[in-house]
Amino acid sequence: MRLEARLAALAAAGETLHYGALARDLGLRMGELTAALESLMEEDAAQGRPFRAAVLSQRLSxxxxxxxxxxxxxxxxxxxxxxxxxxxxxxxxxxAQCS
Structure with a gap:
């Protein structure tokens, strides 16, 4: 499952996921995930959408x-x-409303 689809599924379900778990699920290194998330945030801001990366959480938060x-x-x-x-x-x- 691609990053965008995984974030959309989390949002639709009202769930959060830790960064490390998502990186493992997608087979990405943490730096790759971070870069991809920042790119999505830039895209979301340009389109006036909520930040899809908001469904992620720190493991110890x-x-x-x-x-x-x-x-x-x-x-x-x-x-x-x-x-x-x-x-x-x-x-x-x-x-969640967009999902």
Whole structure:
């Protein structure tokens, strides 16, 4: 299953997945996954869509939030990430509605 399809399936199911698990599932190195996710975020921002990468979470995050790099990239793309939990919840809600 391709990255985009896997993220869409997670969003539709209202689920999250850890970065490492997704990398293993897709046979990617972490650096490859990160680069692909950043590219998707750029595409999402250009199209005015919610960030598909929001369905991923850090392995040790008690709140199931994405990694800091997600928020850094989102901010670079013009998103207000001053409240990471609220931003993530909004992105995930919007993704579920699009599915």
């Amino acid at each position: 008690p709140d199931h939030l994405p990694a800091p790099g997600f928020f850094q990239k989102a901010a670079e793309l013009g998103a207000d990430v001053s409240d990471p939990a609220a931003f993530t919840a909004d992105q995930r809600r919007r993704l």
